[in-house]
Every structure is written in structure tokens, then in C-alpha cells.
Amino acid sequence: MSTLKDIAKEVGVSVATVSYVLNNSGSVGEDVKKQVLAAAKRLDYRPNRRAQAMRTGVSQSIGLVLPDLTNPFFPELAQSVENEARKRGLAVVLVDSQNNADAETQGLAILQQHGVDGIIWCPVDDQVIQKATPLNCPIVLIDRPSQGFDVVHSNYRLGGALAAEHAIAQGHTHVGILCGPRNIDSAEQRRMGFCERAAGKLTIAWEIEVPYATSLNNDAFSALSSGKASLVFAADDLIAIGAINYLNDKGIKVPDDISIIGFDNIPWAELVRPKLTTISQPITDIGRASVDVLLQKLQNPAKVACAIVLDVKLIERDSVAHRRTTV
Amino acid sequence: MSTLKDIAKEVGVSVATVSYVLNNSGSVGEDVKKQVLAAAKRLDYRPNRRAQAMRTGVSQSIGLVLPDLTNPFFPELAQSVENEARKRGLAVVLVDSQNNADAETQGLAILQQHGVDGIIWCPVDDQVIQKATPLNCPIVLIDRPSQGFDVVHSNYRLGGALAAEHAIAQGHTHVGILCGPRNIDSAEQRRMGFCERAAGKLTIAWEIEVPYATSLNNDAFSALSSGKASLVFAADDLIAIGAINYLNDKGIKVPDDISIIGFDNIPWAELVRPKLTTISQPITDIGRASVDVLLQKLQNPAKVACAIVLDVKLIERDSVAHRRTTV
DNA sequence: GCCAAAAGATTAAACGATTAAGCTTTATCA
DNA sequence: TGATAAAGCTTAATCGTTTAATCTTTTGGC
Numbered sequence: 173m174s175t176l177k178d179i180a181k182e183v184g185v186s187v188a189t190v191s192y193v194l195n196n197s198g199s200v201g202e203d204v205k206k207q208v209l210a211a212a213k214r215l216d217y218r219p220n221r222r223a224q225a226m227r228t229g230v231s232q233s234i235g236l237v238l239p240d241l242t243n244p245f246f247p248e249l250a251q252s253v254e255n256e257a258r259k260r261g262l263a264v265v266l267v268d269s270q271n272n273a274d275a276e277t278q279g280l281a282i283l284q285q286h287g288v289d290g291i292i293w294c295p296v297d298d299q300v301i302q303k304a305t306p307l308n309c310p311i312v313l314i315d316r317p318s319q320g321f322d323v324v325h326s327n328y329r330l331g332g333a334l335a336a337e338h339a340i341a342q343g344h345t346h347v348g349i350l351c352g353p354r355n356i357d358s359a360e361q362r363r364m365g366f367c368e369r370a371a372g373k374l375t376i377a378w379e380i381e382v383p384y385a386t387s388l389n390n391d392a393f394s395a396l397s398s399g400k401a402s403l404v405f406a407a408d409d410l411i412a413i414g415a416i417n418y419l420n421d422k423g424i425k426v427p428d429d430i431s432i433i434g435f436d437n438i439p440w441a442e443l444v445r446p447k448l449t450t451i452s453q454p455i456t457d458i459g460r461a462s463v464d465v466l467l468q469k470l471q472n473p474a475k476v477a478c479a480i481v482l483d484v485k486l487i488e489r490d491s492v493a494h495r496r497t498t499v
Numbered sequence: 500m501s502t503l504k505d506i507a508k509e510v511g512v513s514v515a516t517v518s519y520v521l522n523n524s525g526s527v528g529e530d531v532k533k534q535v536l537a538a539a540k541r542l543d544y545r546p547n548r549r550a551q552a553m554r555t556g557v558s559q560s561i562g563l564v565l566p567d568l569t570n571p572f573f574p575e576l577a578q579s580v581e582n583e584a585r586k587r588g589l590a591v592v593l594v595d596s597q598n599n600a601d602a603e604t605q606g607l608a609i610l611q612q613h614g615v616d617g618i619i620w621c622p623v624d625d626q627v628i629q630k631a632t633p634l635n636c637p638i639v640l641i642d643r644p645s646q647g648f649d650v651v652h653s654n655y656r657l658g659g660a661l662a663a664e665h666a667i668a669q670g671h672t673h674v675g676i677l678c679g680p681r682n683i684d685s686a687e688q689r690r691m692g693f694c695e696r697a698a699g700k701l702t703i704a705w706e707i708e709v710p711y712a713t714s715l716n717n718d719a720f721s722a723l724s725s726g727k728a729s730l731v732f733a734a735d736d737l738i739a740i741g742a743i744n745y746l747n748d749k750g751i752k753v754p755d756d757i758s759i760i761g762f763d764n765i766p767w768a769e770l771v772r773p774k775l776t777t778i779s780q781p782i783t784d785i786g787r788a789s790v791d792v793l794l795q796k797l798q799n800p801a802k803v804a805c806a807i808v809l810d811v812k813l814i815e816r817d818s819v820a821h822r823r824t825t826v
Numbered sequence: 827g828c829c830a831a832a833a834g835a836t837t838a839a840a841c842g843a844t845t846a847a848g849c850t851t852t853a854t855c856a
Numbered sequence: 857t858g859a860t861a862a863a864g865c866t867t868a869a870t871c872g873t874t875t876a877a878t879c880t881t882t883t884g885g886c
Contacts, residue, residue, distance in 0.1 A: 173611070173635070175871095175872055175873085176872065176873065176874095177872075185835075185836085186835070186836050186837075187836095187872085187873080187874095188835080188836065188837075188838095188874080188875075189834085189835060189836075191873065191874060191875080192834095192835095192874095192875090195874080197874090197875085198834085198835090198875085199832085199833055199834060199835090200833090200834065200835080201833080201834055201835085204834080204835085216633075218608065218611060218612050219612060219872085219873080220612065220614065220871090220872050220873070221612045221613045221614070222549040222552050222553055222558065222613065222614055222871095222872085222873095223553060223841090223871075223872035223873040223874090224872080224873055224874080225549050225841090225873090226549055226550060226553055226840090226841045226842070226843095226871090226872075226873070226874095227840070227841055227872080227873045227874045227875085228841085228873080228874065229841080231549065232613075233592070233613065236593070240578075241568075241574040241575070241577055241578045241581075242574055242575060242578060242766065244571070244574075244766075246574070247568040247569055247571075247573070247574045248568070248569060250568055250577075250593070250595070251567075251568045251569060251595045251597065254568075254593055254594065254595045255595065255597065255602075258594070258602065258605060258606060258609065261609065262609075263592050263609050263610070263613050264592065264593050264594075265560070265590050265591065265592055265593070266563070266577070266581055266591050266592070266593040267581065267585070267591075268577065268578045268581045268582065270578065270582065275582075275585065278585060279585060281545065282585065282588065282589075282590050283590070284500070284545060285545050285546060285547065285548045286548045286549065286559075286560065286590050287547065287548070287549055306543075308500070386770060413770055417770065417772065420772055439569065439571075440767055440770065443713060443740055443744065443767065443771065444770065444771065444772075445744065445747055445771075445772060502841095502842055502843085503842065503843065503844095504842075504843095512865075512866085513865070513866050513867080514842085514843080514844095514866095515844080515845075515865080515866065515867080515868095516864085516865060516866075518843070518844060518845080519844095519845090519864095519865090522844080522845095524844090524845085525845085525864085525865085526862085526863055526864060526865085527863095527864065527865080528863080528864060528865085531864080531865085546842090546843075547841090547842050547843065548843095549841095549842085549843090550841070550842035550843040550844090550871090551842080551843055551844080552843090552871090553841090553842075553843070553844095553870090553871045553872070553873095554842080554843050554844045554845085554870070554871055555843080555844065555871085556871080
């Protein structure tokens with residue numbers, strides 16, 4: 173890799189002059205400017221970002237800290253963040269904590285040592301955000317709001333409401349909820365949104381808490397096969413797919429015997445049979461928005477923290493049936 | 500963030516001394532050593548990696564260049580690489596080229612500017628590897644072998660053979676192949692492995708080339724519904740799932756009417772119904788092996804290029820039926 | 827023709843680390 | 857005792873940039 177020095181030697185000027193023309197600053201004669209530009213191209217000069225970072229304090233890189241790439245919500249997010257960042261010439265340093273707080277801490281330390289300019293972070297849990305302060309660099313949270321931090325997430329409450337509305341519109345009266353971890357805000361919001369809109373119109377036959385995964389627990393199984401609900405609202409698509417598969421294996425037909433609504437609209441939703449009716453999160457927009465916000469914060473560190481809440485929408489597919497009669 | 504200088508001032512010695520104790524080099528008195536270590540802990544000192552990189556030329560970071568995180572093969576790989584790298588204190592800079600050669604080039608340029616120590620790379624296509632040389636840093640290829648480069652991939656030929664063997668063992672005689680892009684080596688190897696082992700035992704009723712995706716083309720559709728094959732070998736699970744879904748939608752039963760074998764054993768394979776019988780790639784091992792090889796190359800740049808070929812295995816699930824009679 | 831200002835270039839310090847070389851002080855040994 | 861070595865520490869250069877400060881030359885105005 174050629175350096176400023178190489179160009180300077182080639183043209184016969186000082187490195188400062190070369191730096192000035194490459195940055196369009198200082199005052200340099202047209203003639204020299206042309207020569208420098210030509211030499212830079214000829215030598216295929218690329219600025220050494222770490223030297224720049226050293227001097228200016230900005231590294232042109234951001235950190236992306238995710239809990240689990242294996243959860244199909246995140247690859248799309250990562251892709252979106254990476255793309256948006258690359259468009260702006262930023263490098264993305266990836267950390268996948270595998271849902272482990274210690275790993276996350278270690279990952280954050282690495283980001284800090286490398287001096288990323290800012291971090292886009294979906295923390296493994298809510299408590300762990302305390303570790304953010306000593307990081308001492310702008311942070312944008314994904315999905316998990318926290319006092320004093322910028323955050324971008326979907327309108328989960330609206331999503332829950334949309335699901336309830338759909339259930340009502342399709343003539344269901346008795347529903348079950350497979351809700352996610354109650355201590356995770358984004359899961360709780362979905363539940364609340366659903367319940368609020370359901371109030372007075374839907375009777376909630378049962379409500380079971382399960383982890384975000386396709387493997388459900390026995391409580392969920394017995395609730396699903398109890399026949400008390402004609403529709404179940406799952407806190408995310410993974411859970412919904414887990415439910416569909418369980419019911420399928422049991423010989424209970426979806427949606428004829430029981431309807432399922434998911435949440436997230438992960439790619440699998442369209443691949444599973446029946447195709448999953450679900451609430452779609454604008455994952456790509458979330459990624460884009462989060463780097464936007466981060467960049468704003470970088471330009472103006474005094475910026476007051478804000479929440480960006482993106483609309484969700486119902487994607488009707490084949491896992492919800494219309495009901496004439498009540499259960 | 501505190502620096503060597505801060506520690507030096509605190510203890511009252513020179514930065515050189517501090518550096519020596521922190522690196523266990525030079526000769527420093529026990530007393531000073533203790534004081535420095537204590538001060539370092541007290542001030543929560545973390546080495547500034549970019550300054551280290553500046554001076555030593557090694558940045559403690561690697562690049563990971565992937566064609567598409569949305570393809571379910573890659574998230575697991577990325578996770579594995581990140582984890583293995585983090586264990587060793589390395590940062591991972593992610594590039595997702597979205598199957599676009601220009602984006603990939605841009606991503607590689609960013610990696611270069613940031614001075615990653617090496618790159619783990621699954622190129623969007625075979626030609627594009629030419630761009631590697633000017634990068635001038637160790638590269639380990641994933642999945643796509645190329646003259647003079649280290650590479651790690653699965654034993655695709657074996658995988659194809661395993662699939663053929665299974666077809667034979669289950670009594671099939673007429674099979675179809677949904678093969679991946681012929682210009683991609685890893686796809687071609689699967690096909691060849693299958694055909695070699697099939698020779699003389701299986702008659703290949705048809706062979707259709709499709710892209711790595713769940714959306715199949717019309718040629719594939721008509722072949723699938725032609726009834727000429729009782730089993731089809733799909734070049735990857737995405738294709739297999741596309742086939743299953745098409746057949747399902749058509750009312751053709753899998754595996755009763757037609758059996759399907761996939762390749763990759765992506766997470767979806769277990770979620771789709773019928774559960775997919777497939778050839779499993781050891782994705783996590785591939786990730787681990789690739790950072791291993793990269794690190795070897797870093798320690799010894801003269802290391803001769805090698806290929807690491809990892810065994811695959813057949814995962815029997817529900818998409819292949821046993822046949823008594825021939826078609 | 828002279829002075830001030832602008833234009834065009836250079837010098838040198840700084841960012842935070844590493845490390846060869848140099849300088850003291852103390853210990854070793856004939 | 858005096859030379860030599862070892863131990864313990866500091867100085868200063870260096871990596872590739874940026875940028876304030878400085879210097880020199882040209883230009884313009886009166």
C-alpha cells in the first residue's frame with residue numbers, strides 16, 4: 173500500500189501538500205494539485221484509516237453487537253446495517269454474543285480497543301445495558317429501549333393490536349397467547365398491544381410464556397391442544413412455527429382447527445406450510461434507521477436521545493381461518 | 500480511555516517502561532513492575548489497537564466477506580468465525596456483498612484501508628478471486644477453491660455420493676437432480692459425487708440447473724411433476740424446500756409420491772414438513788477451521804496453501820421413502 | 827516602488843503504541 | 857581495584873496521517 177510519503181516523493185512535494193490536496197483543504201496550486209491527484213491514482217493510494225483514526229480520533233468504523241445470528245431476525249438486520257454503513261464508507265465490526273452476557277462484555281471491550289466511532293447494539297438482556305456507560309461512545313439500541321439511549325424498534329404495541337384486530341375480523345372469540353419472555357420489553361409490548369385491542373371483544377383463554385425458539389414447553393403443548401382457543405397469537409414467528417409443527421405432528425389442522433398469527437415476518441414464514449400469517453417488521457428499515465441515528469449522534473454528540481418507532485403491518489397468508497361459529 | 504502516558508505519569512516512569520512491563524519484555528524491576536500493573540488496573544487501561552497496529556503492523560482484526568447473510572448457510576458460519584476470533588481477541592469486520600461483485604470490491608477496499616490482518620472470504624463467484632492479489636494480505640477462501648489459496652470446505656463429492664448411496668439403499672432406481680449453478684465448483688462437485696456413485700445403479704431421469712434459492716423455475720416444476728423420478732437430489736436445502744413446497748401445493752405427497760434429499764442441513768431443514776433428509780455440512784467446524792488456517796498463515800506467511808476438506812454426513816429425516824417397486 | 831495581503835509551499839508536532847540504542851547504577855570476578 | 861557485565865531505566869525514532877505555524881514568493885493597490 174502506498175502512502176502519502178510515496179506520493180510526495182513521486183511528485184516532489186511535502187506530505188503536507190499531498191494531504192491538503194487529497195482533503196481539499198489548505199491552498200495548493202492547480203498544477204501541483206493535478207500532479208498529486210495523478211500520482212495518487214497511479215500508485216493506487218488508499219488512505220490508511222488507522223493512521224487517520226490515530227490523528228483525527230474518528231475511525232470510520234462502527235460496532236454491531238447482536239445476541240444471536242442464528243435467530244433469523246438478525247441476519248437481515250446485519251445485512252441492512254452493513255450495507256448502509258458500507259455506502260458511507262464505514263467498516264462494521266461484528267460481535268455475536270450467542271446470548272451470553274460475558275461474551276457480550278468481551279465483544280464490547282474489543283470494539284472499544286479498536287476505537288469504533290459508535291455502536292449499534294441489541295443487548296442480550298435489559299440489565300446489561302449498564303455496561304454501556306464506560307464505553308464512552310455513541311450507542312444506538314435496537315429493540316430494547318433504555319433511559320437516555322437512542323433506540324430504534326418496531327411499533328410492537330401496534331403489532332399486537334393489529335393481530336387482535338385480525339382475530340376479531342376473522343370471527344374468532346377465544347384466543348390463546350404464546351408470549352415471549354416477560355422481562356423483555358419488546359415481547360411484553362406485543363402482548364399488551366394484543367390484550368388492549370382484544371379487551372371486551374376477545375376472551376383470552378390462556379397465556380403461556382415461552383422462550384424465543386421453535387422448541388415449546390409442555391405448558392404450551394397442553395394449552396395448544398386444549399381446544400380452548402380457536403386462534404393463537406405467537407410472540408414471534410419462531411414460536412408460531414413451533415406451534416404449527418407441534419399441531420401438525422398431532423394431527424390438528426392449521427388453520428382449519430386452530431389459527432396461528434406470528435410476529436416478525438422472518439423469511440421462514442413464507443416457507444412453512446401453511447404459510448404463516450404474521451406481523452411484519454421492517455427489518456431493513458430498522459437497520460438503515462439505526463445507522464442514520466448513529467451518524468447523527470456522531471455529528472452532534474449533544475443530540476438528545478430519541479426513539480424511532482417504525483410501523484409494522486399485517487401480512488395475511490394461510491395460517492388464519494375465518495370463523496362463523498364460536499368455539 | 501487511559502493511555503500508556505497516563506500510567507507513566509501516575510507511576511512516575513517513562514512510557515517505555517510501562518510498555519515493557521505490559522508486554523513482559525525489556526528488563527524492569529519487580530517494584531516498578533508491580534506499581535505499573537496496579538496503575539494499569541486502577542486506570543482500567545486498554546491498549547489502543549490502532550496505535551499498536553500503526554507501530555507493529557498487526558491490527559488484531561480479520562475481515563469476513565460473505566455473499567449473503569440472508570442465505571441460511573451463512574449466519575451460522577459468521578457466528579462461528581466471530582466466536583473463534585473473539586476467543587483469540589480478534590475483531591471481525593463484516594462485509595455482506597449481497598451477491599454483488601461491485602459491493603464486494605468496495606467491501607474489500609474498506610477492509611484493506613482498515614488494515615485487517617487477514618480475510619476469510621466466500622467470493623460471490625469464481626472469477627472475482629482475481630481481485631485478491633492486490634489485497635496483499637493472507638486470505639482463506641470458504642467453499643470456493645482457487646489455485647494458490649488456502650481453502651476450507653466440505654467434502655461435497657462425498658456428500659453427493661452419500662445421497663446416491665441412500666437413494667440406492669432405499670430402493671430407488673429413477674432419480675432426478677436439481678443441481679445448482681454449474682459454474683460454481685461446490686455445486687458441481689455435489690452433482691459429480693452423486694452421479695459417480697449412481698453410475699450403473701441409478702438411472703438419472705432428468706437433471707435441471709436452478710439457482711440457490713427456494714424459487715424454482717418452470718423446467719424444474721415440469722421435471723418434478725413428470726413422474727419420471729421417485730427421488731430427487733437437490734443441490735441445497737433451499738432448493739429442496741422449494742421443491743417440497745411446490746409438490747405440496749400441487750398435491751403430490753412427499754415422501755410417499757416422491758422423495759427429496761437436500762444438502763447443507765440448514766436450520767430450516769428440521770422445521771419444514773416433512774422434515775428434510777439432507778447432507779449435513781459441519782458449518783461451525785468450517786468457521787473454526789478457517790480462522791485456524793488464517794492464523795497459521797499469519798504466523799508463517801510462507802506457509803504453502805492447503806485445502807481443508809471436512810466430512811459431511813447423511814441426516815435421515817422424513818423426506819425420503821423406502822421403495823419396494825421400481826417406477 | 828513599496829507594503830500588505832494572498833497564495834503556495836514546508837516544517838514540525840501530535841495521536842498511542844513499540845523498540846533499538848544509550849545511559850546510569852549496581853553487581854561480578856579476576 | 858578496576859574492567860566488564862548485567863540490570864533498570866530513559867530517550868528518541870517510527871508507523872501514516874492531519875494541521876497549526878511558519879516561511880517564501882507573488883500579486884495588487886496606491
